[in-house]
Amino acid sequence: MAYFLFRRTLGFVLTLLAVSVVVFAVMNILPGDPALTILGLDATEDALAALREQFGLNDPLLSRYFSWVGNALTGDFGTSHSFRVPVSELIAERLPMTISLAVAGMIFTVILALIMGIGAAANHRKAGDWGVMFLSQLGIAVPAFWLSMLLVLLFAVKLRWLPPGGFPGWSDPVAAMRALILPTVALGLVQSSVLARVTRSSALEVMRQDFVRTARATGFSRQRVLWRHVLPNALVPIVTIVGMQFAALVTGTIVIENVFYLPGLGRLIFQSIANRDLPTVQALVMLFAAIVVTANFIVDLLYVVIDPRLKARA
Amino acid sequence: MSLLSTTLSRVTLSVLLGSTLCAAPALASDLVIGLQQEPTSLDPTADATASIDGMLAANVYESLTTVTESGEVEPALAESWEISEDGLTYTFKLREGVKYHDDTDFDSADVIFAFNRAMAEDSTNPSKSIFKPIGSVEAPDENTVVITLTTKDAFFLFNLAQGDAAIVAEESADLNNATPVGTGPFKFDSWTRGDRLTLVKNDNWHDAESVQLDRVEFRFISDAAAASAAMMAEEIDAFPGFPAPEMMPQFEADPRFNVEIGSTEGEVILAMNNSKPPFDNVEVRRAVSTAINRDEIIDGAMYGQAVPIGSFYPPHGPAYEDLTGLYPHDAEKAKAMFAEAGVEGTEMTIRVPPFPYATRSAEIIQAELADAGIDAKVENVEWGFWIDEVYKKKNYDMTIIAHTSPNDMGNFARGPDYFYGYDDPEFTKLWDSIQTEADDEKRNALLKQGQEYLADQAVHGFLFQLPRLSVIRTNVDGFWKSAPVLFQPLAGVTVN
Numbered sequence: 001m002a003y004f005l006f007r008r009t010l011g012f013v014l015t016l017l018a019v020s021v022v023v024f025a026v027m028n029i030l031p032g033d034p035a036l037t038i039l040g041l042d043a044t045e046d047a048l049a050a051l052r053e054q055f056g057l058n059d060p061l062l063s064r065y066f067s068w069v070g071n072a073l074t075g076d077f078g079t080s081h082s083f084r085v086p087v088s089e090l091i092a093e094r095l096p097m098t099i100s101l102a103v104a105g106m107i108f109t110v111i112l113a114l115i116m117g118i119g120a121a122a123n124h125r126k127a128g129d130w131g132v133m134f135l136s137q138l139g140i141a142v143p144a145f146w147l148s149m150l151l152v153l154l155f156a157v158k159l160r161w162l163p164p165g166g167f168p169g170w171s172d173p174v175a176a177m178r179a180l181i182l183p184t185v186a187l188g189l190v191q192s193s194v195l196a197r198v199t200r201s202s203a204l205e206v207m208r209q210d211f212v213r214t215a216r217a218t219g220f221s222r223q224r225v226l227w228r229h230v231l232p233n234a235l236v237p238i239v240t241i242v243g244m245q246f247a248a249l250v251t252g253t254i255v256i257e258n259v260f261y262l263p264g265l266g267r268l269i270f271q272s273i274a275n276r277d278l279p280t281v282q283a284l285v286m287l288f289a290a291i292v293v294t295a296n297f298i299v300d301l302l303y304v305v306i307d308p309r310l311k312a313r314a
Numbered sequence: 315m316s317l318l319s320t321t322l323s324r325v326t327l328s329v330l331l332g333s334t335l336c337a338a339p340a341l342a343s344d345l346v347i348g349l350q351q352e353p354t355s356l357d358p359t360a361d362a363t364a365s366i367d368g369m370l371a372a373n374v375y376e377s378l379t380t381v382t383e384s385g386e387v388e389p390a391l392a393e394s395w396e397i398s399e400d401g402l403t404y405t406f407k408l409r410e411g412v413k414y415h416d417d418t419d420f421d422s423a424d425v426i427f428a429f430n431r432a433m434a435e436d437s438t439n440p441s442k443s444i445f446k447p448i449g450s451v452e453a454p455d456e457n458t459v460v461i462t463l464t465t466k467d468a469f470f471l472f473n474l475a476q477g478d479a480a481i482v483a484e485e486s487a488d489l490n491n492a493t494p495v496g497t498g499p500f501k502f503d504s505w506t507r508g509d510r511l512t513l514v515k516n517d518n519w520h521d522a523e524s525v526q527l528d529r530v531e532f533r534f535i536s537d538a539a540a541a542s543a544a545m546m547a548e549e550i551d552a553f554p555g556f557p558a559p560e561m562m563p564q565f566e567a568d569p570r571f572n573v574e575i576g577s578t579e580g581e582v583i584l585a586m587n588n589s590k591p592p593f594d595n596v597e598v599r600r601a602v603s604t605a606i607n608r609d610e611i612i613d614g615a616m617y618g619q620a621v622p623i624g625s626f627y628p629p630h631g632p633a634y635e636d637l638t639g640l641y642p643h644d645a646e647k648a649k650a651m652f653a654e655a656g657v658e659g660t661e662m663t664i665r666v667p668p669f670p671y672a673t674r675s676a677e678i679i680q681a682e683l684a685d686a687g688i689d690a691k692v693e694n695v696e697w698g699f700w701i702d703e704v705y706k707k708k709n710y711d712m713t714i715i716a717h718t719s720p721n722d723m724g725n726f727a728r729g730p731d732y733f734y735g736y737d738d739p740e741f742t743k744l745w746d747s748i749q750t751e752a753d754d755e756k757r758n759a760l761l762k763q764g765q766e767y768l769a770d771q772a773v774h775g776f777l778f779q780l781p782r783l784s785v786i787r788t789n790v791d792g793f794w795k796s797a798p799v800l801f802q803p804l805a806g807v808t809v810n
Binding site: 030031032033036037038039040041042043044046047050051053054080082083084085090093094149152153156157160163164165166167169258259260261262263264267268271273274275276277 | 354362363435436437439441442446491492507510533543546549696699703705706
């Protein structure tokens, strides 16, 4: 186990290091001038030169990279070029929004997918199964931003049940939750369609095994067998997909936050790339990479919990 | 399931716990204004983002002068002024008893500080050129400021009204990027980056009785479809600069809304790289002007909501001359002109920045050039790329862009390094005389001459004046229809 942890931690560090090189190189090769983007087309040459000097853009590339990595290791991600405040402050402001959305999206995805997937498996080759298969096919085919607009038009413009976008903050929990409903559904529906299909086929495979028949023969109810015997044994592929989907959900917030004008990290990264705000983009890409790598790590740990046989192998 | 359900409930619980960390619930606002562009900083003297001026100039910050909707200069922090006979010395009488929002006093020392800060060598003021003609700024007493210019500048008082020339205080200037402090009719209240910004009424303002709004909220919505939905769902009361012209008929038909179609200072041009063949040849540029059909472009790109221009001057301006008939659209004639210049069948690229007016216009212009025998490729590029490759490095054949600054005909006198690549001593001379002519009538005559000259030289394809589309709830009054400057004063806005 210690070796396993060591190996994963090393992998984590190396992945982030590789990401840091790539993001730094890409952001610096990309055409664009942060000073000109901020000061606009009427700016004079000397004002631009003064701002470039302030940002340290005149230093050599390599020394900028190493000072950035060095500072990042001590938790200092620099000052945002366009917002003129520490990047860590920007991230701290917006992280709760994105995490709320991603976690809500994940919960929605998992609950909907398990109900649909197990339901379909239990009704294999019956109307319920076909219904789930059809709906999930539809869910996979629909682009998230288009679905978002349809949801807004129906529930916010036509019926006026929910706000069309924006986030009032957690100071008003009811308003905050209402504001999260549509984005959560838009974010999670596609993912739950994928997961429902995986759940269905994984459950079907387990249901064919002898112990399920034995359990039924002992007199356990159908429901009990499904949820207590079939599901836990079908979990390994499901958890693998969930881990991958969490990464997709976190990055999917970029689109959803723009459509629902939510003040989260996705919208920040979108804006920062357009503004050529190098310190902010770099820190955010690193953060997203760290979240994805961590999610994969947690999935690996979960395998051991779900299937103790794997512990011996690890 | 037991394992799953406990993890799930734990996650739900933590979300709920997070939600109980409450602050006071938000107060209701009198007016909610939608803005497409989201500011990154709140200091108009350090960042060119138009929405900073749009929200804060003339509302939170004040300058020595201000501008009315028709573009006339009026007193603001300067109560009155006198201009010496040679047009070089401006003596401003400052308003007395004015206080900044942090309760510090406003006097001539603040004016000196603000100007010195903007003019300093290491200043990063986005409109430093406004201050270029200034030789000295002096304060003979607390309520008087004397500014001496080195050259005459007909636009000086107008330029001073801009947010870039806001009179910021020494005590608060460095923190204005997140907590703006000014002297205006509204005080900054709060800002959730990426979401909203609120202002509250300043009861100490000299004319506070006339201000009806107690609390104004700005919401940032960049997506055009989301902006429409937010209006329809009545989340937003007013959306000046509405981003979706195609939605106008729907709002017009809705009794809840008024739709205003005003003008801006933005001339939309099909810019040609004058420093590069074939556009260094005036006949080729004239052929391009003959090939384009403005009515078709306005119908297709702006859903009919724009006024065509034949030169580089806004149609609502006092010196406007209609030159749209100079090169009547004629594909056959354009084809012959291109053939004569020896460029028939040449491939050209239109590099287009990511603005709807530009991308939509590009497709129509591409088809029109094809009719005239020119194979133009449309290349949609991102804004940062455009700034670097097109604007800075002049690496382009043609592009489409709106020039949104007022009084910007001087762009054509910016020499060969400017991205137009246009270098014409004759026009530069003409611009110098325009800029230094203090008499309105004479200056307008010169401006007409300038328009004629640029149209004759067909420096660019002049397309249309960028409209300002606004969607406003019927119970809201006082919003400017047109935008002569970037700001929108809220002191005169009322809600019934």
